[in-house]
Amino acid sequence: MNRHDLLKDLIPVISDHLVVCNIGAPSQELAALDDRTSNFYMLGTMGLASSIGLGLALTQPKPVIAIDGDGSVLTNLGTLATIANNPAPNFILLIVDNGSYGSTGDQKTYTSAKTSLASVARACGCETVVEAEAEETRAAVADALRSKTMTIIVANCDPGNVDVPVITRNPVAIRDRFIQEVQR
């Protein structure tokens, strides 16, 4: 199961919630599968989806699911320490770990070799860290939503992207419709 199929499987669980989605292929695939006003697509800035998600979860009460990648978390590894030390019970960080930089041609990341992001998250002080296979991810996210406990999910999946269009929607339009969902 690759990221596209993982996201497709996840949609019934996440579509009614605030989602902050990582740059590149993840946002493009999510937009193609299920474009929602409650999705905040990152059109630039690698590595900050988890930080945006945490800031959002700390300032309003609705559940927030940040969909991030292994490469992006590796580029902002400090985020796991910030998340651990500023827990928001309404925050779920889903790290889709395909062991590769998917958007740039599936070059391998260090999680494909020796590095475990789940272990890093635990060492940073994150108290609820769940490791899931791709097929188990939907249930893991549903459990995390039910638990009302901040949860880091590291979902193991295969590399590979599908051919979907680039997001051309204006960033301020993405921002404004998302803020309306937050305030609804």
Add this chain to the structure above:
Amino acid sequence: MPKEMDRQLVGDLVAAGVDFVTSVPCKQLAGVLEVLDETTSIRHVPCNKEDEGMGLCAGAYLGGGRPCIVMQNTALGVVVNALATLIQFYHIPLPMLISYRGEVGEKVACQVEMALHTNAILAQLHIPTYHFHHPDQAAEFPGILAHTQMCSKPTAILTDASFWGAAT
């Protein structure tokens, strides 16, 4: 022990509705950070790197908060991409209260190297920039904070060693 100026600047943030601050510390800003931690109406979430901080601020803004980042000017070497592709691209108002190291009065020679690039980076990014060199200039801070919200841009408030040296 915080100075009166530290209390004045944080008081201005509170009056402007700022409720979320992230920071990477600087010696010159230690008093500001101390007052921030005593200020119950502001959630202070220290970050590990300033581009991470910009992500936190963007999220806080989307959540209906009013963010501010407190950092050193050397951070401008870290945040150019986050400013251009996140804060500016999505039109997020973000005051940046910056310790302007490397100006007259500086004791660490290496700080001068980034001081030389500070205004150039801010000008290249078309970021409204205000330089507090004398304590009296802090009277402009409330207006700058209002201006930041009005234009939905990042703004830079540079506070140098002369400013902090003369501040009481």
